Amino acid sequence: MNYLFLVAFIFTSYCAQAQNFSGNYNQIINIDDGGVIVYELTLNPSGRFEFHFYRKLICKICKEENQYGKGTWRQEGKYIFFTTESTDLNENYTLDFTNSKARFHKSETNLLFTESNIYWIEKKQLAKL
Template sequence: MFDYKLTLNQDGTFLFHYYSKIKNGIPTEVNKYGKGKWTAKDNVISFSSNKQEDFDEKYTLDFNTSKARFVTKNPRDKSDRIIKTKLTFVESEIPWMQRLDVFKI
């Protein structure tokens, strides 16, 4: 089981939590956290983390150079198909973040 939670706050900060539970994994449960600042331009969200302010024993993921793109249903699309709003990470130095989809809840 993998769970990703990304919170984009209105003040330009973000929190990220990754949780995995794999029955035969070592360790069986993993929690990873990241935080920092985000900016939006067009449909792209750029993330940054300050080494002095945003890293400690809990927050270890480095989001510098990470970028994600909003994916939504085009307003001109009048079909009945359902497209969930999501962020797709298109760049990141965190290898498993590449092409990761985080859905809006």
């Protein structure tokens, strides 16, 4: 009987690690005055990622803001590690995700950034679409 539990545990652990976490993740924050903040992340099956941050605040001096990042990602268990090479950076793609780390939080549908050199991405949780 203990043998069956061990086999079931190993099989479940393997399936959880072998799961494919590629896909689209986002968080949309609607502000009461009509403004919006959007975080979008695409993890491609090829191991490449793209990130888009959009902010539109409603005030006289505010303007729409877009920031982009891209690079490579790799999965280790429930953790995702990001790297941005110098060739990934240009006038449009300015966010460097090197040293950024995220983990799956509570389920395989919520990705939580736990570490990053981009201070405002830490503790940001994105939901899988």
